[in-house]
Amino acid sequence: MAAVNRQWILKRRPVGDIQAGDLELVETPVPKPGAGEFLARTIYLSLDPTNRIWMSDMEQYMPPVQIGEVMRGGTLSVVEQSNNPHFRPGDIVTGLAGWQDYAVLSGGSKNPKGIVPLTAYMSVLGATGATAYFGLLDVGRPNPGETVVVSAAAGAVGSIVGQIAKLKGCHVVGIAGSDAKCRHVVEDFGFDACINYKKENVSAALKRECPKGIDVDFENAGGTILDAVLAQINLKGRVALCGLISGYNAKEPQPGPQHFANVLMKRARIEGFIIIDYLPRFGEFAADMSKWLAEGKIKYDVHIVKGMENALSALDLLFTGGNTGKLLVQAADEP
Amino acid sequence: MAAVNRQWILKRRPVGDIQAGDLELVETPVPKPGAGEFLARTIYLSLDPTNRIWMSDMEQYMPPVQIGEVMRGGTLSVVEQSNNPHFRPGDIVTGLAGWQDYAVLSGGSKNPKGIVPLTAYMSVLGATGATAYFGLLDVGRPNPGETVVVSAAAGAVGSIVGQIAKLKGCHVVGIAGSDAKCRHVVEDFGFDACINYKKENVSAALKRECPKGIDVDFENAGGTILDAVLAQINLKGRVALCGLISGYNAKEPQPGPQHFANVLMKRARIEGFIIIDYLPRFGEFAADMSKWLAEGKIKYDVHIVKGMENALSALDLLFTGGNTGKLLVQAADEP
Numbered sequence: 121m122a123a124v125n126r127q128w129i130l131k132r133r134p135v136g137d138i139q140a141g142d143l144e145l146v147e148t149p150v151p152k153p154g155a156g157e158f159l160a161r162t163i164y165l166s167l168d169p170t171n172r173i174w175m176s177d178m179e180q181y182m183p184p185v186q187i188g189e190v191m192r193g194g195t196l197s198v199v200e201q202s203n204n205p206h207f208r209p210g211d212i213v214t215g216l217a218g219w220q221d222y223a224v225l226s227g228g229s230k231n232p233k234g235i236v237p238l239t240a241y242m243s244v245l246g247a248t249g250a251t252a253y254f255g256l257l258d259v260g261r262p263n264p265g266e267t268v269v270v271s272a273a274a275g276a277v278g279s280i281v282g283q284i285a286k287l288k289g290c291h292v293v294g295i296a297g298s299d300a301k302c303r304h305v306v307e308d309f310g311f312d313a314c315i316n317y318k319k320e321n322v323s324a325a326l327k328r329e330c331p332k333g334i335d336v337d338f339e340n341a342g343g344t345i346l347d348a349v350l351a352q353i354n355l356k357g358r359v360a361l362c363g364l365i366s367g368y369n370a371k372e373p374q375p376g377p378q379h380f381a382n383v384l385m386k387r388a389r390i391e392g393f394i395i396i397d398y399l400p401r402f403g404e405f406a407a408d409m410s411k412w413l414a415e416g417k418i419k420y421d422v423h424i425v426k427g428m429e430n431a432l433s434a435l436d437l438l439f440t441g442g443n444t445g446k447l448l449v450q451a452a453d454e455p
Numbered sequence: 456m457a458a459v460n461r462q463w464i465l466k467r468r469p470v471g472d473i474q475a476g477d478l479e480l481v482e483t484p485v486p487k488p489g490a491g492e493f494l495a496r497t498i499y500l501s502l503d504p505t506n507r508i509w510m511s512d513m514e515q516y517m518p519p520v521q522i523g524e525v526m527r528g529g530t531l532s533v534v535e536q537s538n539n540p541h542f543r544p545g546d547i548v549t550g551l552a553g554w555q556d557y558a559v560l561s562g563g564s565k566n567p568k569g570i571v572p573l574t575a576y577m578s579v580l581g582a583t584g585a586t587a588y589f590g591l592l593d594v595g596r597p598n599p600g601e602t603v604v605v606s607a608a609a610g611a612v613g614s615i616v617g618q619i620a621k622l623k624g625c626h627v628v629g630i631a632g633s634d635a636k637c638r639h640v641v642e643d644f645g646f647d648a649c650i651n652y653k654k655e656n657v658s659a660a661l662k663r664e665c666p667k668g669i670d671v672d673f674e675n676a677g678g679t680i681l682d683a684v685l686a687q688i689n690l691k692g693r694v695a696l697c698g699l700i701s702g703y704n705a706k707e708p709q710p711g712p713q714h715f716a717n718v719l720m721k722r723a724r725i726e727g728f729i730i731i732d733y734l735p736r737f738g739e740f741a742a743d744m745s746k747w748l749a750e751g752k753i754k755y756d757v758h759i760v761k762g763m764e765n766a767l768s769a770l771d772l773l774f775t776g777g778n779t780g781k782l783l784v785q786a787a788d789e790p
Contacts, residue, residue: 173720180720342716361719376711381677384696384727385514391726392719 125150126428128191128219133184134175136371137439142175143191143219143432151224158207160197160217160225164242165428165449167435168194169340172368181394191219193431196231196242198455206230210455214241219431221451236413238454243276243446244420245409247395251362252280253405254398256338257288259360259391264289266335267354269326271345273314274301276421276446277362281338282311283418290336293329295322295345297441304444308419322348333357342366343374350379350388359390369439421445460485461763463526463554468519469510471706472774477510478526478554478767486559493542495532495552495560499577500763500784502770503529504675507703516729526554528766531566531577533790541565545790549576554766556786571748573789578611578781579755580744582730586697587615588740589733591673592623594695594726599624601670602689604661606680608649609636611756611781612697616673617646618753625671628664630657630680632776639779643754657683668692677701678709685714685723694725704774756780 124147134142153159174185174192185192195217199207204226207213215228231241243249255277262268268285272278273294282305285292294305294314302314315325326334326348333354339346342364349359367374383390398405412418423443425434428451437443459482469477488494509520509527520527530552534542539561542548550563566576578584590612597603603620607613608629617640620627629640629649637649650660661669661683668689674681677699684694702709718725733740747753758778760769763786772778 178720179714179717181722364716364719367716373713374716376713376715378708378711379514380711381699381702381709382514383725384699385508385516387516387727387729387732389724389726390718391724392722394722397722 123150124148125220125222127221128428128431130175130185130187130189130191132187133177134172134369137369138172138175138432138436145429145432150222153201153203153224156204157224157226158202158204159200160195160213160215160223160228161200162195162197162217162221162223162428162451163212163454164196164239164424165219165431165451166194166242166247167431167438167447167449169363169365169368169438171435172439181396191431192216193219194242194247195223196238197223197225197228198452212238212241212455214246219428221428239422239424239446239448240413240420242448243422244280244413244418245406248276248446249280249409249420250398250402250405251395252277252284252338253409254395254401255360255362255393256281256284256336258398259393260336260338260358262288262290262336265291267291267293267330267332268336268338269293269295269330269334269349270311270338270340271295271349272340272363272365273305273309273311274421274444275340278338278340279305279309279445280418280420283309285336285338286310286312287412287417291330291332293326295341301441301444317345323351326352336360338362340365342377347378350377350382353382353386353388355386355388357386357388359388361390361392365439423447424450426450458485459483460555460557462556463763463766465510465520465522465524465526467522468512469507469704472704473507473510473767473771480764480767485557488536488538488559491539492559492561493537493539494535495530495548495550495558495563496535497530497532497552497556497558497763497786498547498789499531499574499759500554500766500786501529501577501582502766502773502782502784504698504700504703504773506770507774516731526766527551528554529577529582530558531573532558532560532563533787547573547576547790549581554763556763574757574759574781574783575748575755577783578757579615579748579753580741583611583781584615584744584755585733585737585740586730587612587619587673588744589730589736590695590697590728591616591619591671593733594728595671595673595693597623597625597671600626602626602628602665602667603671603673604628604630604665604669604684605646605673605675606630606684607675607698607700608640608644608646609779610675613673613675614640614644614780615753615755618644620671620673621645621647622747622752626665626667628661630676636776636779652680658686661687671695673697675700677712682713685712685717688717688721688723690721690723692721692723694723696725696727700774758782759785761785
């Protein structure tokens with residue numbers, strides 16, 4: 121066991137892009153579990169666009185991380201010592217242990233070993249997959265034959281959204297940030313088409329690829345991509361609003377979507393959602409997704425950066441489009 | 456019978472505010488009904504914000520009125536001659552006979568005489584009341600104890616929305632454009648409070664009047680009023696998007712709502728609706744509203760301007776806030 125616990129501490133709230141010094145990596149003693157608690161060593165740390173929101177004090181869906189606190193983050197850990205009869209050394213636990221090598225916890229979700237790769241619990245079978253599943257099916261509600269647009273299509277969530285939409289019989293058009301990502305989205309994830317928003321005019325490309333208009337938009341990006349989608353939304357179209365990553369690093373308030381009047385004219389629905397609201401229904405997702413995985417119907421990518429010390433620089437990949445698939449920091453070897 | 460039929464013809468699409476010459480009042484012969492048709496004389500013409508949309512070629516929910524056509528409009532007419540066994544002379548028919556003294560029709564909704572004032576069919580028991588009813592209850596879905604905000608609260612729709620919300624046990628805050636309207640909204644329609652947006656800072660006033668935040672917004676205005684509402688929307692809040700009158704006369708595309716990111720952060724829902732989608736469910740509305748009217752639980756205002764020749768100038772009242780309640784042109788005496 122390492123003698124120290126390395127923790128990423130939020131030192132000040134970033135303004136615009138995250139700067140060196142906004143978070144600091146400090147060393148502290150490995151904590152000791154008290155009664156009912158256990159010591160968990162982080163194996164994988166999940167990096168997500170929402171981390172940037174948590175660093176800010178903008179209006180948000182969980183309390184912001186406070187200055188001086190360990191940065192919040194989703195984790196997969198192995199139990200090393202336990203004073204809790206429900207968690208035994210060697211157990212694999214997912215939760216929110218944060219950006220640190222060790223954490224003392226009193227609970228978490230236990231995950232069986234040996235069935236799927238451990239990284240699956242941090243991606244397709246975890247919050248990422250559940251976000252795709254409930255966001256598309258419960259908020260977007262696509263019908264067979266409808267057209268579904270997915271932004272950040274090569275991303276962890278988007279790639280799964282598109283595959284589920286294909287399973288439901290939809291025409292699926294992705295939007296991604298490079299030709300290589302677009303090829304991946306079409307050739308490996310089976311989307312019908314993918315638009316490289318850095319190269320093509322998105323409005324014109326959507327017109328070409330969505331000849332029947334857009335029925336469902338699974339929105340991860342916001343900004344000009346959402347503008348283009350709203351201009352071509354169909355009657356009774358639905359926007360499942362999952363993320364607005366284009367604005368997370370902005371210093372100024374972002375303008376609202378253009379063509380907003382179309383929400384009225386087309387009797388459309390824009391609805392935000394957060395996966396934590398669906399925790400009581402996680403079983404529905406786990407049953408379907410496990411089955412699809414076993415049948416080989418869903419593929420997923422994991423992009424691993426090694427070393428807790430690289431967490432902050434790795435986070436930047438999400439905003440520059442440098443990752444493909446679920447971005448994880450591997451803080452320790454798998455047990 | 457007058458020898459001529461006066462018709463308002465759309466001559467060109469207005470740019471910004473409607474200008475003299477955009478529509479022209481012409482005289483034509485009174486038309487003759489053919490087989491299965493009847494001649495209807497317009498008694499009341501409904502003036503609605505959406506008329507301005509129909510004059511434009513913006514993306515909209517019905518085909519725009521074409522240049523050279525009679526302006527579209529909701530009407531209550533009396534049958535004068537009939538070659539249709541279902542419509543007898545003297546029958547009262549509501550429909551879309553347009554901005555003209557006479558129209559040849561082949562159908563419409565018949566309304567009984569002598570139960571309520573005829574103007575009720577053009578307001579509280581017509582599309583106006585149904586818009587309030589379905590927009591609030593089916594789209595906004597307020598729960599008892601929740602806070603409901605209604606813009607254009609002294610208007611034909613808004614005044615009814617607030618009364619239904621009170622019947623459902625909500626805390627109801629209106630927004631209107633004068634102190635007199637605000638007094639009317641509180642004293643006569645029973646809203647808990649009303650904000651004069653021309654005098655007060657709407658954000659500050661909403662904070663004061665909605666101490667528990669905003670659960671449902673029945674949106675008629677858009678623009679800065681919607682901006683202020685979205686900034687204070689509650690978790691799982693709902694915006695029933697009925698109208699965006701603040702932008703209908705704009706020459707430039709209007710910016711999207713500020714604080715749009717709150718739709719994500721608060722998992723809110725913005726949903727546009729149009730009453731024509733609810734025609735199959737009109738019976739639900741008619742049953743409830745007739746009962747409430749009979750019990751004296753719903754009040755409504757009708758603002759009548761006499762003379763078909765005054766239709767165009769009267770329409771302007773909707774955009775200047777010059778009317779209180781349902782705006783009608785009376786084209787002929789009631790039979």
